[in-house]
Amino acid sequence: MNTLDWIILLGTMIGIAALGTWRTRHVHSLNTYLKGNQSTSWATIGISVMATQASAITFLSIPGQGFESGIGFVQNYFGLPLALIIVCALFLPIYRRLGVYTAYEYLGQRFDAKTRLLSAGLFLVQRGLATGVTIYAPAIILSAVLGWRLDLTIICTGLLVIIYTVTGGSAAVNLTQRWQMGVIFGGMVTAFIVLLMKLPPGLGFAGAAHVAGAMDKLQAVDFSFNPDRRYTIWTGMLGGTFLMLSYFGTDQSQVQRYIGGAALREGRLGLMFNALLKIPMQFSILLLGALVFVFYQFEEPPVFFNQAEWRQHEQGANGAKFKALDERFNMAFTENQAKIRAWLAARSSHDVVAEAAARTAMVDSQKSLQSIRTEAKAALVADDPRAKTKDSDYVFITFILDYLPHGAIGLLVAVMIAAALGSKAGELNALGTTTTIDLWRHFRPLAAHDEARNVRVAKWFTAFWGFFAIGFALYASFAENLIEAINILGSIFYGVVLGIFLVAFFLKRVGGTAVFWAAVAAQVLVFVLFFSLKISYLWYNLIGCGACVLFSLILQIAIGLREPHAETTSNS
Amino acid sequence: MKPAPPDPHHSDETPGVPGFRTWRGIYVFVFVCFVAVVVLLALFSRYFA
Numbered sequence: 001m002n003t004l005d006w007i008i009l010l011g012t013m014i015g016i017a018a019l020g021t022w023r024t025r026h027v028h029s030l031n032t033y034l035k036g037n038q039s040t041s042w043a044t045i046g047i048s049v050m051a052t053q054a055s056a057i058t059f060l061s062i063p064g065q066g067f068e069s070g071i072g073f074v075q076n077y078f079g080l081p082l083a084l085i086i087v088c089a090l091f092l093p094i095y096r097r098l099g100v101y102t103a104y105e106y107l108g109q110r111f112d113a114k115t116r117l118l119s120a121g122l123f124l125v126q127r128g129l130a131t132g133v134t135i136y137a138p139a140i141i142l143s144a145v146l147g148w149r150l151d152l153t154i155i156c157t158g159l160l161v162i163i164y165t166v167t168g169g170s171a172a173v174n175l176t177q178r179w180q181m182g183v184i185f186g187g188m189v190t191a192f193i194v195l196l197m198k199l200p201p202g203l204g205f206a207g208a209a210h211v212a213g214a215m216d217k218l219q220a221v222d223f224s225f226n227p228d229r230r231y232t233i234w235t236g237m238l239g240g241t242f243l244m245l246s247y248f249g250t251d252q253s254q255v256q257r258y259i260g261g262a263a264l265r266e267g268r269l270g271l272m273f274n275a276l277l278k279i280p281m282q283f284s285i286l287l288l289g290a291l292v293f294v295f296y297q298f299e300e301p302p303v304f305f306n307q308a309e310w311r312q313h314e315q316g317a318n319g320a321k322f323k324a325l326d327e328r329f330n331m332a333f334t335e336n337q338a339k340i341r342a343w344l345a346a347r348s349s350h351d352v353v354a355e356a357a358a359r360t361a362m363v364d365s366q367k368s369l370q371s372i373r374t375e376a377k378a379a380l381v382a383d384d385p386r387a388k389t390k391d392s393d394y395v396f397i398t399f400i401l402d403y404l405p406h407g408a409i410g411l412l413v414a415v416m417i418a419a420a421l422g423s424k425a426g427e428l429n430a431l432g433t434t435t436t437i438d439l440w441r442h443f444r445p446l447a448a449h450d451e452a453r454n455v456r457v458a459k460w461f462t463a464f465w466g467f468f469a470i471g472f473a474l475y476a477s478f479a480e481n482l483i484e485a486i487n488i489l490g491s492i493f494y495g496v497v498l499g500i501f502l503v504a505f506f507l508k509r510v511g512g513t514a515v516f517w518a519a520v521a522a523q524v525l526v527f528v529l530f531f532s533l534k535i536s537y538l539w540y541n542l543i544g545c546g547a548c549v550l551f552s553l554i555l556q557i558a559i560g561l562r563e564p565h566a567e568t569t570s571n572s
Numbered sequence: 573m574k575p576a577p578p579d580p581h582h583s584d585e586t587p588g589v590p591g592f593r594t595w596r597g598i599y600v601f602v603f604v605c606f607v608a609v610v611v612l613l614a615l616f617s618r619y620f621a
Contacts, residue, residue: 072614081606121591182582213620220613235608265588275602279609 001146001401005410012183012414013421017164024168030454033169034101034433035260043269044174048257051177051184051280052426053247056138056419057393059285064392066289067296070217074283075231076538079240083248084275088268090505091249093257096267101437103255103501110504112512113442115434118519119497120438123252124431126493128465131427132472137393138420139473142413146398154473157420161464164431165425166459170260173425180418187415189286190408191400195291198403200298203344208294210347211340214359215366217290220283230536235541239491239538242545246494250501253430291365292399299403303329303376305394310376313383321383325376332369339365345473366508424469432462488537492530496522502545503552510556518551 001009051169065073100106104123108116139153164172199208212218222232229235248254248271258267303326304310314322339362346358377389399410436458441448448454496519503515526544530537592598 078606078610083601085602089595089599209620213617218617218620220617221610268598269587269589272598272602276605279606283613 001409001413002406004407006411008407008410009414009417012411013160013417016176016179016183016418017160019179019339020164021167023175024164024172027168027171028452028455030451030458032171033458034437035256036170036174038260038262038572040174040261040266042266042269042273043263045258045261045266046273047181048174048177049248049254049270049274050281050420051181051419052253052257053274053278053423054184054419055134055423056416059188059415059419060138060141060396061393062282062285063289063292065395066217067293067395068289068392070212071220071283071286071290072222072231072357073278074220074279074286075222075233075236076240076487077244077279078233078236079238079242080244080248080278081212082237082272083241083244086245087249088271091255091309092258092267092271093264094505095255096264100259101256102252102450103250104252104434104435104438108438108442111515115500115512115516115519116438117442118516119250120434122493122497123434126490127251127253127427127431127491128468129472130490131424131431131465131469134424134427135420135469136473138416141393141397142416142460144288144306145394145401146413151517154470157417158424158466158470158473161421162426164462165428165466166463169432169455169458169462170256170429173429174257175422176425177422180422183411183418184415184422187408187411188288191404191412192291193282194294194404195288195399197435198299199291203298205291207344208291211294211297211344212290214343214362215293217293223231223558226425227535227539230538235536235538239536239541242498242536242541243491243494245491246498246541246545247490248443250494250497251430252434255426256430257426263390275348289396292395294335295399295403297336300330302398303373304380305391305398306388307394307398309380309391312378316383318379318383320413321379322376325372325379329369329372329376332365332372336362336365336369351386401408428462428465428469428512431465432458435461435465484503491524491537491540492526492544495526495541495546496548498541499545499548499552502549507549507552507556510552511559514556514559515548515552518555519548522547 032038062073095106097102098106098109100109102120104116104120107119135154135158138155141152142148143150143153164176168175196205196208199205203211209218222229223234224232225234226232258270261267277554310322313319314326339358343355343358343362346355349355376390380387380389398414400409404412436454439460440457441454447457478531499522500515500519503510503518522544526540527546529543530540586593587595587598589598592601
């Protein structure tokens, strides 16, 4: 990165944070601090919902996923439109009518204090850990490729987000996320254009897509019923719907983004904006990764994309082994490139037989190349069992640093930082709010009437979670699969929490005691199944939710059905 | 004579989006768009396979 890159990076990031802090420095109302300005429009809500979900990992890992496994991951989002329609039609009107600050406050009104505390506690544990990862995951990658100090990267990005989130609360989060998403869209479009321009002359988008398709990278929809497959249309539609319904309907980091606004209409349109745009957006990011894969068929890639790790081993005692792998990879790459060009020539000659033969040769050659990459990873582990072998997260950032012009590099690094700040701000805001409303005000009910004190406490709790996330990111030793483990952890808890909400909405004759113990039993069942079955983690959303609803019904029938619950309006 | 203030309940019932009179219409539109996107993705995969 040169001076121009640094000016763009620091200018955009510090500028947006300063703007957010300055414009919201006089927020004294608890309602504005926790829910944002009453004049918030649907567009701001929609962008805020999108920015909270899209973390830096979205823009670092997903192109890598497209590079390595193709675009099939897009199916993970197939449940999102249906889930958002359900949230708009059912969840949001109830939250607005009751005037709650948190989703769990509603459970307290509908059931009892212990169910509210259980669900708020599950949220704080799961989201508190995830916030540490939100800041750690991009920091480890950026520090490795840019040579920045990991601890300083974590502390600087963490402090920046704490300053404006604590100062202006939800209003600052909404404002800054709007600008951060502008930087993100600008950066990603720039990367797409530069990538298309860097493809070999005459290949173009269509030619690149044909190469990617022939290499099995463009299989967007998989109709297979094989339960071992992680992403199919069925896991996306069923498990994905429940995962998204839990996330958007019951996770405070999202609920907080859309319960504010001038009217119910604003929240609904903001969510529908996401229902329409999210799948095309994820598809575009994955397609970018698949096109980076094609690009690296013509420009020699490193054998292992985490080059800092690779160099460390190459300079070690067994360096000769790694250098030999490098040389074999170079030769295989040259051969592979020749096979691709032969296939493209056969394809344009319209000779079906020649094209089929050239295609088989190209796919075989690609497999040889991949086997050397697999061998390289095995060599890393053999050399050091603690070596990190997952390099797909480094693919896109390597491409950015090696092939984008200066200025665009600064913009793309700003994309990663902006995404990290935007999602972390939403999460901190929600953690601070839930701790204030569901814990502090629950145990200190007399303080509920002192608005200024409530705002001060919410600020302190937001800052506490910010420093907790920094501490977790600094001192926890993450395994390379922990990021995925956190996602799996979310799926394990989300289903049960969603089950509690569905019982609250639809089973009016079920009370707090039945749903509380049903939730505990369903959570135990999910844990048992998780450790005994090998199925896609998305299914645990469905299982946890179904078990919680079923157990609630059975327990309530055993206790004796009660009178249907009537909702009341409240501003607790 | 001052205009009557907008009724929040009424404004919530109508989406205020040109071409749509009810929220149900918006939901159906979003769902149809989703189905169209999935079909297009399947066709895209098949075309470039």
